Amino acid sequence: MTGNSKGFVLSKRRLLAYGAGLAGFAASGWAGALADTIDNAEKTGAGPKVKIEKKKGPYRIGFSNGFSGNSWRAMCIRALELEAKAQSDVADLIIVDGQNDITKQVGDIESLVSQQVDAILVIANSGTAVVPAIRAAMQEGIVTVPFNLPIEGEDYHAYCGTDPSRKGKSSGTWLKDALGGTGKIVALGGLPGNSYTAAGWKGAQEAFAGSDIEVLAFKDTDWSEDKAKVVMSDLIAAYPQIDGIWADGGQVTSGASKALLAAGRPLIPVTGDDYNGLLKLYDSDKGKQPKFDIGLISEPTWESVVALRMALALLRGEEIQKQLIITPKLITKDNYKDYMRPDLPDAVFTDTNLPDDELKKIFS
Numbered sequence: 001m002t003g004n005s006k007g008f009v010l011s012k013r014r015l016l017a018y019g020a021g022l023a024g025f026a027a028s029g030w031a032g033a034l035a036d037t038i039d040n041a042e043k044t045g046a047g048p049k050v051k052i053e054k055k056k057g058p059y060r061i062g063f064s065n066g067f068s069g070n071s072w073r074a075m076c077i078r079a080l081e082l083e084a085k086a087q088s089d090v091a092d093l094i095i096v097d098g099q100n101d102i103t104k105q106v107g108d109i110e111s112l113v114s115q116q117v118d119a120i121l122v123i124a125n126s127g128t129a130v131v132p133a134i135r136a137a138m139q140e141g142i143v144t145v146p147f148n149l150p151i152e153g154e155d156y157h158a159y160c161g162t163d164p165s166r167k168g169k170s171s172g173t174w175l176k177d178a179l180g181g182t183g184k185i186v187a188l189g190g191l192p193g194n195s196y197t198a199a200g201w202k203g204a205q206e207a208f209a210g211s212d213i214e215v216l217a218f219k220d221t222d223w224s225e226d227k228a229k230v231v232m233s234d235l236i237a238a239y240p241q242i243d244g245i246w247a248d249g250g251q252v253t254s255g256a257s258k259a260l261l262a263a264g265r266p267l268i269p270v271t272g273d274d275y276n277g278l279l280k281l282y283d284s285d286k287g288k289q290p291k292f293d294i295g296l297i298s299e300p301t302w303e304s305v306v307a308l309r310m311a312l313a314l315l316r317g318e319e320i321q322k323q324l325i326i327t328p329k330l331i332t333k334d335n336y337k338d339y340m341r342p343d344l345p346d347a348v349f350t351d352t353n354l355p356d357d358e359l360k361k362i363f364s
Contacts, residue, residue: 062095105126190222
């Protein structure tokens, strides 16, 4: 996502320029979590500077969510709701759900345009299909900020998220090294055709190049633990030897690992992210499973908060850089206990700004 752009690392002061406003956070009762988790996280700006004419508030914000089928999205939405509530010049937050239907998501964005919201945030199921609708929103003077899943081209105002291609290459390198450069693996992605998995898997394949890693199969799992367990069960039946699992979601490798256990097969090195259930599974089974290992790269659920701050900064007439790339956290056997939350449900993603009481409400 950063390409060849020359970037910079944002300081805490610079990030606050994206419309943070600590007084508002304090009023909402969750300033500590934000300050610790978001403000101190490393973020790199890239691409050209962007500024538009200041628009008078209060503002109406739309969020087009491609689907709401897992707990990461639930946490992302709740963080956005709390952030919008904390911002005094946000009058309305309209959230629409594409229900894993690309055509519906395009229609959702067009509906938000017709409602003349001031900004539209987007997690796009397809990085290509939504482009015309986002371009049309820009032509109507609406600030557009896709986040989490990249979209093609430059027809948007700003973007924030991790760099999935870099994450994929890093996790692929970790898995290659964990297997000593040789072995048979399966790869498990998210939603069919999504840009995040596509970029991550391309990066992983670059990492495998020149090694003796053999990819037995690539399957989509909708980023669902239950579906991943079913998909992995089929792969276990088809392949007597599976030495490792590459995936871009921890809930996916959690489900796949449980399928291995159910089949009486040994647990093996896996990639993924900061899914609490996978961290707890590793903690409980690592002593009994000598080949079990984890190389995980987090995906912050607070990307929605940063996306909203960027949109508000533009609406307020501030200059920002077009892309804001978040540096994720690397989680391995050496530091996993720093991220595991044994007191919280498996479905929690632990790189979050949400306090425990909010998490318990979501997963009660």
